[in-house]
Structures are given as structure tokens and as C-alpha cells.
Amino acid sequence: MNAQPIIEVAEPRQLPSTSDSASASRAATPALEICGLSKTFTLGGGLFKRGRTLGAVSDVSLRIPRGQVMGLVGESGCGKSTLAKMLLGLTTPSDGDVLVDGRPVRDADQKALARHIQPIFQDPYSSLNPRKRIAQIVGLPLRVHGIGTPREQRARIAETLDVVGLPRRAAEQFPGQLSGGQRQRVAIARALIMRPDIVICDEPTSALDVSVQAQILNLLLDLKAEFGLTYLFISHDLAVVEHLVDRVAVMYLGRIVEEGTREQIFGSPRHPYTRALLDSALTPEPGMGVPDIGLGDATPDPSDPPAGCAFHPRCPKAQAACRQQRPRLEDIRSDNARVACHLA
Amino acid sequence: MTTSSVSPTASSASTPGTGLGEIPLQPPAWSRVTRRLFGHRGLAIGLIVVGLAILIAIFAPLLAPHDPYHQDIANRMVPPVWHDKGSWEHVLGTDKLGRDTLSRLLFGTRISLTIGLVVALISGVIGTTLGVLAGYFGGRVDAVISYVITTRLAMPVVLVALALASLTGGSLTTVIVLLGLLLWDRFAVVSRSVTQQMRDAEYVYAARTLGCSLPYILLREVLPNIAGSLIVVMTLEMAHAILLEATLSFLGMGVQPPLPSWGLMVAEGKAYMFFQPWVIAIPGIALFVLVLAINLLGDGLRDLNAPGGRN
Amino acid sequence: MSRLEVNNLLEVKNLRVDLPVEAGTLHAVRGIDFHVERGEMLCLVGESGCGKSMTSLALMGLLPRKARLKADRLQFDGIDLTTLSERRRSDLRGARMSMIFQEPMTALNPAYTLGNQLCEGLIRHRGVSRQEARERAIYLLERVGISAARDRLDQYPHQLSGGLRQRVMIAMALMCEPDLIIADEPTTALDVTIQAQILRLLRELQQEFGTAVIFITHDLGVVARIADRVAVMYAGEVIESAPTPTLYANPGHPYTRGLLSCIPAPGKTPPGSRLQAIPGVVPSLVGHVEGCAFRNRCPQAQPICERTPPLMSLSGDHRARCHYADRPVSAPPQPETIS
Structure with a gap:
């Protein structure tokens, strides 16, 4: 489909300290490891007063093996x-570490991080600067990182446009002249032009029409196979997640409540919230009606989370213990699945 | 427009590697721009008048029939040409020192436009810097800058300018510096709120994840997208500055004689306003027309810049 | 026909x-x-x-x-x-005929209480008294699953979550x-x-x-x-x-x-x-x-x-x-x- 890369990215994957012997263990090291990551925000503060704190992300730990897709x-x-922003270096974590290739990125500067992790955002209308041409947008990473001569950069841009299935003449156009699907291809091209290892996809298809969504999902699958990418795939569309991912983590109010393989989560969910999510996914099967998922309407306030299990006000099975003590995220199966529920 | 020309079979849908139909083509940008500009009546009038004023300011020495500073006591208070006692020698008459009003008016255009432009530039740089920083960083920075903006808004511009001018003594430079330091509030307010919306635009996130420097993000990603709004504010502040200069000069704290400032011309004529009203009417009308035209231009630009103006 | x-x-x-x-x-x-x-x-x-x-x-x-x-x-x-x-x-x-919009926050007027907005149409179209309209509003709010319906009538749209607002929109459409x-x-x-x-x-x-x-x-x-x-x-x-x-x-x-x-x-x-x-x-x-x-x-x-x-x-x-x-x-x- 595409030619060999024209420019070799200088030292693309390996940080300086990597020795040859380490590369043997590379396969075992997860591409991305998140250890106890937390983020608290202060709300409503001003020049002269202190605001309330809000735990947007609390103590999240995840390991994403190389070449896998974590939903x-x-x-x-x-x-x-918020978790995605911390991984991308857009927000500083309040606590915890992110390890890329086994090395913490806290001290790494943004440019070094950018070579390993790139984002694809949700809204293809807001993710491209409307005043820039497509070639400028896609080529920005090369310019910022000073990779290649202008001529090499142009060749690399054209090659990347081919890879994401955009006509080359798109290079001279403005985002306003492209359709939603085409814009999302531009965003993907910008993310891939430096050949990162990890791509954070934050709802990459939820702003697109269904017929275009399938094109983009196919493209993401192809690119993963071609470049051996590792994805963190954030989505609320469970059918898409089930189709694309190897493992799934379910978040509720800043914490991971269940994590496991696709088969475990979709086949035998343990947490009542996961079960409710799966029940409320409406597959196109006529005659099934809308299921009664048995959740209350009490959407919790993240700045004032309920005591005990954060899910208990909505949980159909909540018991006294759930109101008092927060369940820990515990390993429940030999194969590294975890759930945070007293009743699991 | 595109459908009627699509080829009917699947061959168009199977262009190798893409399979993406055609990218819709838009008419050439320039024809659209000119159509927009002249489709808007207020904008067209504003453009023409301001354009004329700029030409007059540049070519004032060629256009003026007399030296604007030449005094001729024998020909004091000559009325304009349409008056019984008027003459073609002095089309708009002369003032109390016998200086030719038309020539002073033409040269006065230079002062008004210089003041408008330079003040708008100074205050634009100050206000935009503050506003963009406040909008982009938010939090503490925003709180401090908002406090400064509020403080500035609480000051009565004319009184503060008068007080400071009376301390330093009025001159063209003083007026420009003073107004430049006082009129940045609207730039700050507008650029702050527009930047706030842009701070969370995903293309700004994309630039940040790439490790782009802060100046790059502010100058190359944010600024081009707020430029439209800033140009509108700029026209309004130009008009504002021109009026304030006239006010200060009228009160004797602005441009000093014998410079041909329009405000000064009104001030010098005020003793004669009941019996020789043209002495103040002529510079007054010039002021009115220029300020109106600049405001029309600003309003027109704002309409063009409104949602749907691009894309 | x-x-x-x-x-x-x-x-x-x-x-x-x-x-x-x-x-x-x-x-x-x-x-x-x-x-x-x-x-x-x-x-x-x-x-x-x-x-x-x-x-x-x-x-x-x-x-x-x-x-x-x-x-x-x-x-x-x-x-x-x-x-x-x-x-x-x-x-x-x-x-x-009535309409339910995608974004209930823009469809509900933030300056009026829910009670006002719910009752307005009924009073205008059916000429009922305010008291009767309030009774029907309470009945419908309960039907769409909103607890403490009587108190909700005096609340403003921003005090509700997105799901609740959409329930209110449904009640309003049914008034x-x-x-x-x-x-x-x-x-x-x-x-x-x-x-x-x-x-x-x-x-x-x-x-x-x-x-x-x-x-x-x-x-x-x-x-x-x-x-x-x-x-x-x-x-x-x-x-x-x-x-x-x-x-x-x-x-x-x-x-x-x-x-x-x-x-x-x-x-x-x-x-x-x-x-x-x-x-x-x-x-x-x-x-x-x-x-x-x-x-x-x-x-x-x-x-x-x-x-x-x-x-x-x-x-x-x-x-x-x-x-x-x-x-x-x-x-x-x-x-x-x-x-």
C-alpha cells in the first residue's frame, strides 16, 4: 500500500539509555503502563478564595501490552x-506515574513524549486549525521536531496522506473544504507521521456518521497491523469497543471498576455497572424492546462522590457494606482481570 | 452541483487507495471575498470613505491649495464659497488668523488617522497580550489580569487623560501614548473570551502534545483565529481614539497649536459659533464623517466575521 | 380519499x-x-x-x-x-403537536422555573387554572419518574442533570x-x-x-x-x-x-x-x-x-x-x- 518510509526518524523508539540486551525484554515490557495515576482539580477558586477539590481521576493503574488495543x-x-490528557502530557498528574516502554515520562520533555504517544481526538471539526492548509497541519510534527529537509518533509506528507487514504491534492486545501471523515483522516495522518508507538484515540468516531465511522475503524485496524501500533481506545460505543479491542477497562467516577479481556468483560461482566452498560447498548435487533437496566437516575456529582462504593446509589444490588466501605480493585481471575465490587 | 456530474458506476467509488468521492470544490476565494465586501452596503461606504481619507492624508501637500500654517491677517474669517462673501480663493473660508480652512482640514486628516492607527496599534498590542494570556492560562493568571482589566474599566478615560496631560503638557506624542495606554480594555476583553474558547480546541491540544513552544501556540495557532475579532475591535478603537483626541485638543490638553487638529479647529472657532457657525461646523462634520465611516467599516467586518463567514 | x-x-x-x-x-x-x-x-x-x-x-x-x-x-x-x-x-x-429537542438545556428557558414552563402551554391552550395546570404537571413529572415532583416545580433547569432535563422535556411535551x-x-x-x-x-x-x-x-x-x-x-x-x-x-x-x-x-x-x-x-x-x-x-x-x-x-x-x-x-x- 505504501512505500518504505523515506526519512528515517532519528532514534525514533529507543530512549538513549536502552542497551541491546534490554531489547530482548522489550516484548515483555508493556508499551504503556499507568501506575496509581490521580488528578484532582480545584473548582470555583478565585484570586482571593479557595475552591472545592474534585477527584477527576483516582488511583488508576493499567498495563497495555505492545500491539494491543485497550478499550x-x-x-x-x-x-x-482527563486520563487521556495526562497520558499525552497535557495535564500534570497530581499523583502516580506513566511509564512508556518501562521508563517514567514524568521528567521526559514533551517532545520526547510526542515521539512515542500521539492523540486522535473526537471532533474532526475542532481538531484541525481552520486557518491552516492540510499539508501544514500534517507536516507540523516534522517541522516542530526538525525532521528532514523541506523536500523530504513534503514527500513524507504525501506518503502519509496515501497511508490514510486521502487524495494528495487534499494537501493544499483547508479543513473547511473537507468532509468529517476526511478531516478525521487528516487528524490520523498528523498523529502517525512521526510513527509513534502508542495512539490515544479519544472517541475517534463518535462525531462521525455511521457509514463514515466504519471507514475510520477499518483504517485504524489497518494502521495497527501495518505499524504495530498500541491503542488506548476511549469510547462510549460498546459495539465499536467490542469490535476493536483486546482488553477493556470500565471507569466510573474517576476509578476503574472492572478490567479484563474482551471476552471476560463482554461475556461475563462481574461489576453491576459493567452489566448495566452492556444492557443499555442497543444493538439493531428489532423486537427486543428497550431493556430495563434497573439503574436509578441519581447521576452522582463528581465533586461530592458518595461514600463507600461510588456506584451504590444507582446499584440495584447495593447492600450496607457498599455504602460504607469502598471496594478495592482486586484480581479475580488468574489471567489478570480485576473488579472493584463487594459482591463480585 | 457535484451529483449531476458523478459517473454512475462503481468505478468512481473504487479509485485505488481512496474510495473517497470527490472533495467538493469551492469558487475561487477572491471572487467570494469581493462579493462579500461589496454586498454589504455599510461596509462598502465605510471602505470608500476611509480609503479616501487615507489618500487625502498621504497626498495632503499636493491637494491643499495653501500652506495650512500661513497666516494672513488681512483675510481673517473669510466665509466659505457658498456664502455671499465667499471666494474660490478660500473654498472653505479662513479662520481667525486667516489660515485656509480647507488646507488645515486636509492636513488634519493626517493627525486624526495617525492618532487612530498608532493608538489602536499600541492598545491592540497591550490588550491582546493581556487578553490572550488570561484566556489561555486561566486560573491565577486570569484572575490577576481580569483584576487589572476591571481596574482599568473603572477609570474615566477622559478625566485620567486630562489629568495626566496637564502634568506632562499636551502634545501629539503625549496624546498618542496616553490613549494607547488607556484604550486597551476592549482588546483585552474580546481576546480573552475568544482565547478561552480556543484554549480547549483540539488543535491546540494537538500542538501541545507535539511539544510546540508556547509562543508558537499563541502566535501561530491561537492568534490567526482571533485576528478577525481583533480587527473589528481595532476599527472601533480607532474611531474612539480620534474622538478622544478631538476632545482633549478641544479642552486644550491635546494637540497644541498651530498643528491643524480637527478638535483644535473646533476649539479655536468656538468664540465665533453663533455668527460664523461654519468655523466649527466644517471640522465637526469632517470628524463625524470619518468616525462614522470607521464604525461602519467595523460593523461590516464584524458581520463578515460572524459564524458562517468562513467555511 | x-x-x-x-x-x-x-x-x-x-x-x-x-x-x-x-x-x-x-x-x-x-x-x-x-x-x-x-x-x-x-x-x-x-x-x-x-x-x-x-x-x-x-x-x-x-x-x-x-x-x-x-x-x-x-x-x-x-x-x-x-x-x-x-x-x-x-x-x-x-x-x-409538540416537540422534544436534542439538547434540553437550550430548549428550556433558564430564566423560568420548571413549573412556569410546564404550565404555560396548558394554561394558554386549554384555559385551565394555574392550580389545575400545576396538578397535571406534578402528575406528569411523577409519571416520567421524577421524585419529589412538587418541589421540582420551583426549580430552575440548571439544577437538573441532563437525564432529568430530558424527562422534564417529555413531561412538557405531554402536558x-x-x-x-x-x-x-x-x-x-x-x-x-x-x-x-x-x-x-x-x-x-x-x-x-x-x-x-x-x-x-x-x-x-x-x-x-x-x-x-x-x-x-x-x-x-x-x-x-x-x-x-x-x-x-x-x-x-x-x-x-x-x-x-x-x-x-x-x-x-x-x-x-x-x-x-x-x-x-x-x-x-x-x-x-x-x-x-x-x-x-x-x-x-x-x-x-x-x-x-x-x-x-x-x-x-x-x-x-x-x-x-x-x-x-x-x-x-x-x-x-x-x-
């Missing part, structure tokens, strides 16, 4: 986008 | 909506026919720009001022909507016991768990009150679960309409088939496999549009598709606008070409 699901406000 | 048609609550024949835009005329709705029977749930489904929202605004008489509407017939319960005065139109709106509710993507802005609850509620109430609903959405999963009948829109036309089970079991238009096969179906689509995408993009509807609008994306397009296809009747109530709706094209479908 992250949860409702709006559960902290999945 | 046949007996059957008299019974239809809403009759739409050859509805057209044109919008003047900078580059010419945008034909947002290009001659659509459909009807709504009393007490049924009709889903208008389609992607962005297919004209489904313009259709709903045309029915409510809320089109943008510049838009031009033409229709051979636009009848609501025997009343001709095309010739109705604005005054009578607004009497109808709210009293006999005057309308014959028809138009719901424009009412659950798109909500989380999946809340969406399921709201849809279930809407379906229950619709059946209980016998209200007809036109439900506009892009989500085929939602359609399958709640609709009695479906009309699929593409590029300003209804390209297929059928009772829900028929449409899903036996789609007649290649676009419908494409839409159904491009969403991953758990248990059917092998995980990680390529999805059936519809190549290309939706055509521009500015200027003259001729022939089948889907032909540049259709895997089985033939030369005849340059001519506008007729609305073919497949069986009973199942119609599709395709030359080949009743006989599959013998050529095998094109292999999927997106890379």
Missing part, C-alpha cells in the same frame, strides 16, 4: 478524557 | 424544503412522502444532512425564515398545514395531551445508561397515552428497539420505508443494507475484522440533483441509475426508491475498496 469505557464525566 | 388515509394523523405528499445559500439553492428536502398513523412510533433515520431535521421543522412550522416550503399535501388530522395562518399554527403547536410528538434526536446527548432509561420511558408513555411519535435519529440500534415503522432518509429523500421488522430482515435499498452492515454486530461480526464501509461521501444538495443520489457510493450502480428511480412497492407497506429494489443486481457486489 476504556465509561460515561461522560467519568474521567476518561 | 380512501378510508385508510382518513385515519392517518399526518399525511405528507411531495414535501420540499429549499434553502438559499451562498452557492445557490440547497435542496434540503426533495419531495418526500410519508404518513403517521394515530398512536404509532415512526422513526426517521438518516445521517447528518439528510434532511430529517428540516422535515421535522417543516412539520412544526419552525423552518428558518429564508427557507421555502412546498408540498402537494401536508395535512395534520385533516387540517391543511400549508395554508394555515401563523396564529392558528401556533395554537396547534404545543396543544396538538396538553398532543396527538403527535416530534422528537429530534432526544437521547443523542445523553449517556448510554440514561438513554436506555429515557427511551424506555418514552415508549411506555407513548403507548399508554396513544400518542403518535415521529422519532428522528441516526442510530439504527435505537430505531430497532422502539419504532413501529421506519423511514430511511438519504440526501433529502425517503429512500426506503417499512415496518421495523421488515426493514431489518429484508432491506430493499442498497443504502439501508450498507448502513446495517457497517455497524459491528456483536456475535455476528468477528472482532477485529474489516467492517463493510460505505465508500465516499454524501453528495452536495446545492443546485440541481438528478438521478439516484446514492449511485456514486452504491456497489451495484448501473447506467440506469442516472435516472431518478421510482418508489417501488415491495410488499404491503414496504417501499424503496431503487431501480433494483425488487430484483437484486446479478453482478456480484464490488469488493470493499477503502484502504
Whole structure:
């Protein structure tokens, strides 16, 4: 489909300290490891007063093996986008570490991080600067990192446009002249032009029409196979997540409540919230009606989370213990699945 | 427009590697721009008048029939040409020192436009810097800058300018510096709120994840997208500055004689306003027309810049 | 007029909506026919720009001022909507037809209490006393599952969560016991768990009150679960309409088939496999549009598709606008070409 890369990215994957012997263990090291990551925000503060604190992400730990897709699901406000921002270096974590290739990125500067992790955002209308041409947008990473001569950069841009299935003449156009699907291809091209290892996909298809969504999902699958990418795939669309991912983590109010393989989560969910999410996914099967998922309407306030298990006010099975003590995220199966529920 | 020309079979849908239909083509940008500019009546009038004023300011020495500073006591208070006693020698008459009003008016355009432009530039730089920083960083920075903006808004511009001018003594430079330091509030307010919306635009996130420097993000990603709003504010502040200069000059604290400032011309004529009203009417009308035209231009630009103006 | 048609609550024949835009005329709705029977749930489904929202605004008489509407017939319960005065139109709106919008925060006025907004229509259209209106509001708020309904009446919209606001919108739509509710993507802005609850509620109430609903959405999963009948829109036309089970079991238009096969179906689509995408993009509807609008994306397009296809009747109530709706094209479908 595409030619060999024209420019070799200088030292693309390996940070300086990597020795040859370490590369043997590379396969075992997860591409991305998140250890106890937390983020608290202060709300409503001003020049002269202190605000309330809000735990957007609390003590999240995840390991994403190389070449795998980790799905992250949860409702709006559960902290999945904040988590993505921390991984991308857009927000400093309040606590915890992110390890890329086994090395903490806390001290790494943004440019070094950018070579390993790149984002694909949700809204293809807001993710491209409307005043820049496509070639400028896609080529920005090369310019910022000073890779290649202008001529090599142009060749690399054209090659990347081919890879994401955009006509080369798109290079001279403005985002306003492209359709939603085409814009999302531009965003993917910008993310891939430096050949990162890890791509954080934050709801990459939820702003697109269904017919275009399938094109983009196919493209993401192809690119993963071609470049051996590792994805963190954030989505609220469970059908898409089930189709794409190897493992799934379910977030509720800033914490991971369940994590496991696709088969475990979709086949035999343990946490009542996961079960409710799966029940409320409406597959196109006529005659099934809308299921009664048995959740109350008490959407919790993230700045004032309930005591005990954060899910208990909505949980159909909540018991006294759930109101008092927060369940820990514990390993429940030999194969590294975890759930945080007293009743699991 | 595109559908009627699509080829009917699947061949168009199977362009190798893409399979993406055609990218819709838009008419050439320039024809659209000119159509927009002249489709808007207020904008067209504003453009023409301001354009004329700029030409007059540049070519004032060629256009003026007399030296604007030449005094001719024998020909004091000559009325304009349409008056019974008027003459073609002095089309708009002369003032109390016998200086030719038309020539002073033409040269006065230079002062008004210089003041408008330079003040708008100074205050634009100050206000935009503050506003963009406040909007982009938010939090503490925003709180401090908002406090400064509020403080500035609480000051009565004319009184503060008068007080400071009376301390330093009025001159063209003083007026420009003073107004430049006082009129940045609207730039700050507008650029702050527009930047706030842009701070969370995903293309700004994308630039940040790439490790782009802060100046790059502010100058190359944010600024081009707020430039439209800033140009509108700029026209409004130009008009504002021109009026304030006239006010200060009228009160004797602005541009000093014998410079041909329009405000000064009104001030010098005020003793004669009942019996020789043209002495103040002529510079007054010039002021009115220029300020109106600049405001029309600003309003027009704002309409063009409104949602749907691009894309 | 046949007996059957008299019974239809809403009759739409050859509805057209044109919008003047900078580059010419945008034909947002290009001659659509459909009807709504009393007490049924009709889903208008389609992607962005297919004209489904313009259709709903045309029915409510809320089109943008510049838009031009033409229709051979636009009848609501025997009343001709095309010739109705604005005054009578607004009497109808709210009293006999009401609307639920996608974003309840913009549809509710933040400056008034919920009680004010709920009661206003009833007092205005039915002339009841404020006390009676409040009683009905409380009854309906309880019916849509809002606890402490009496206290909620004095709250303002911003004090409620998104799901609660949408429940209030449903209660408001039901206040005057309308014959028809138009719901424009009412659950798109909500989380999946809340969406399921709201849809279930809407379906229950619709059946209980016998209200007809036109439900506009892009989500085929939602359609399958709640609709009695479906009309699929593409590029300003209804390209297929059928009772829900028929449409899903036996789609007649290649676009419908494409839409159904491009969403991953758990248990059917092998995980990680390529999805059936519809190549290309939706055509521009500015200027003259001729022939089948889907032909540049259709895997089985033939030369005849340059001519506008007729609305073919497949069986009973199942119609599709395709030359080949009743006989599959013998050529095998094109292999999927997106890379």
C-alpha cells in the first residue's frame, strides 16, 4: 500500500539509555503502563478564595501490552478524557506515574513524549486549525521536531496522506473544504507521521456518521497491523469497543471498576455497572424492546462522590457494606482481570 | 452541483487507495471575498470613505491649495464659497488668523488617522497580550489580569487623560501614548473570551502534545483565529481614539497649536459659533464623517466575521 | 380519499424544503412522502444532512425564515398545514403537536422555573387554572419518574442533570395531551445508561397515552428497539420505508443494507475484522440533483441509475426508491475498496 518510509526518524523508539540486551525484554515490557495515576482539580477558586477539590481521576493503574488495543469505557464525566490528557502530557498528574516502554515520562520533555504517544481526538471539526492548509497541519510534527529537509518533509506528507487514504491534492486545501471523515483522516495522518508507538484515540468516531465511522475503524485496524501500533481506545460505543479491542477497562467516577479481556468483560461482566452498560447498548435487533437496566437516575456529582462504593446509589444490588466501605480493585481471575465490587 | 456530474458506476467509488468521492470544490476565494465586501452596503461606504481619507492624508501637500500654517491677517474669517462673501480663493473660508480652512482640514486628516492607527496599534498590542494570556492560562493568571482589566474599566478615560496631560503638557506624542495606554480594555476583553474558547480546541491540544513552544501556540495557532475579532475591535478603537483626541485638543490638553487638529479647529472657532457657525461646523462634520465611516467599516467586518463567514 | 388515509394523523405528499445559500439553492428536502398513523412510533433515520431535521421543522412550522416550503399535501388530522395562518399554527403547536429537542438545556428557558414552563402551554391552550395546570404537571413529572415532583416545580433547569432535563422535556411535551410528538434526536446527548432509561420511558408513555411519535435519529440500534415503522432518509429523500421488522430482515435499498452492515454486530461480526464501509461521501444538495443520489457510493450502480428511480412497492407497506429494489443486481457486489 505504501512505500518504505523515506526519512528515517532519528532514534525514533529507543530512549538513549536502552542497551541491546534490554531489547530482548522489550516484548515483555508493556508499551504503556499507568501506575496509581490521580488528578484532582480545584473548582470555583478565585484570586482571593479557595475552591472545592474534585477527584477527576483516582488511583488508576493499567498495563497495555505492545500491539494491543485497550478499550476504556465509561460515561461522560467519568474521567476518561482527563486520563487521556495526562497520558499525552497535557495535564500534570497530581499523583502516580506513566511509564512508556518501562521508563517514567514524568521528567521526559514533551517532545520526547510526542515521539512515542500521539492523540486522535473526537471532533474532526475542532481538531484541525481552520486557518491552516492540510499539508501544514500534517507536516507540523516534522517541522516542530526538525525532521528532514523541506523536500523530504513534503514527500513524507504525501506518503502519509496515501497511508490514510486521502487524495494528495487534499494537501493544499483547508479543513473547511473537507468532509468529517476526511478531516478525521487528516487528524490520523498528523498523529502517525512521526510513527509513534502508542495512539490515544479519544472517541475517534463518535462525531462521525455511521457509514463514515466504519471507514475510520477499518483504517485504524489497518494502521495497527501495518505499524504495530498500541491503542488506548476511549469510547462510549460498546459495539465499536467490542469490535476493536483486546482488553477493556470500565471507569466510573474517576476509578476503574472492572478490567479484563474482551471476552471476560463482554461475556461475563462481574461489576453491576459493567452489566448495566452492556444492557443499555442497543444493538439493531428489532423486537427486543428497550431493556430495563434497573439503574436509578441519581447521576452522582463528581465533586461530592458518595461514600463507600461510588456506584451504590444507582446499584440495584447495593447492600450496607457498599455504602460504607469502598471496594478495592482486586484480581479475580488468574489471567489478570480485576473488579472493584463487594459482591463480585 | 457535484451529483449531476458523478459517473454512475462503481468505478468512481473504487479509485485505488481512496474510495473517497470527490472533495467538493469551492469558487475561487477572491471572487467570494469581493462579493462579500461589496454586498454589504455599510461596509462598502465605510471602505470608500476611509480609503479616501487615507489618500487625502498621504497626498495632503499636493491637494491643499495653501500652506495650512500661513497666516494672513488681512483675510481673517473669510466665509466659505457658498456664502455671499465667499471666494474660490478660500473654498472653505479662513479662520481667525486667516489660515485656509480647507488646507488645515486636509492636513488634519493626517493627525486624526495617525492618532487612530498608532493608538489602536499600541492598545491592540497591550490588550491582546493581556487578553490572550488570561484566556489561555486561566486560573491565577486570569484572575490577576481580569483584576487589572476591571481596574482599568473603572477609570474615566477622559478625566485620567486630562489629568495626566496637564502634568506632562499636551502634545501629539503625549496624546498618542496616553490613549494607547488607556484604550486597551476592549482588546483585552474580546481576546480573552475568544482565547478561552480556543484554549480547549483540539488543535491546540494537538500542538501541545507535539511539544510546540508556547509562543508558537499563541502566535501561530491561537492568534490567526482571533485576528478577525481583533480587527473589528481595532476599527472601533480607532474611531474612539480620534474622538478622544478631538476632545482633549478641544479642552486644550491635546494637540497644541498651530498643528491643524480637527478638535483644535473646533476649539479655536468656538468664540465665533453663533455668527460664523461654519468655523466649527466644517471640522465637526469632517470628524463625524470619518468616525462614522470607521464604525461602519467595523460593523461590516464584524458581520463578515460572524459564524458562517468562513467555511 | 380512501378510508385508510382518513385515519392517518399526518399525511405528507411531495414535501420540499429549499434553502438559499451562498452557492445557490440547497435542496434540503426533495419531495418526500410519508404518513403517521394515530398512536404509532415512526422513526426517521438518516445521517447528518439528510434532511430529517428540516422535515421535522417543516412539520412544526419552525423552518428558518429564508427557507421555502412546498408540498402537494401536508395535512395534520385533516387540517391543511400549508395554508394555515401563523396564529392558528401556533395554537396547534404545543396543544396538538409538540416537540422534544436534542439538547434540553437550550430548549428550556433558564430564566423560568420548571413549573412556569410546564404550565404555560396548558394554561394558554386549554384555559385551565394555574392550580389545575400545576396538578397535571406534578402528575406528569411523577409519571416520567421524577421524585419529589412538587418541589421540582420551583426549580430552575440548571439544577437538573441532563437525564432529568430530558424527562422534564417529555413531561412538557405531554402536558396538553398532543396527538403527535416530534422528537429530534432526544437521547443523542445523553449517556448510554440514561438513554436506555429515557427511551424506555418514552415508549411506555407513548403507548399508554396513544400518542403518535415521529422519532428522528441516526442510530439504527435505537430505531430497532422502539419504532413501529421506519423511514430511511438519504440526501433529502425517503429512500426506503417499512415496518421495523421488515426493514431489518429484508432491506430493499442498497443504502439501508450498507448502513446495517457497517455497524459491528456483536456475535455476528468477528472482532477485529474489516467492517463493510460505505465508500465516499454524501453528495452536495446545492443546485440541481438528478438521478439516484446514492449511485456514486452504491456497489451495484448501473447506467440506469442516472435516472431518478421510482418508489417501488415491495410488499404491503414496504417501499424503496431503487431501480433494483425488487430484483437484486446479478453482478456480484464490488469488493470493499477503502484502504
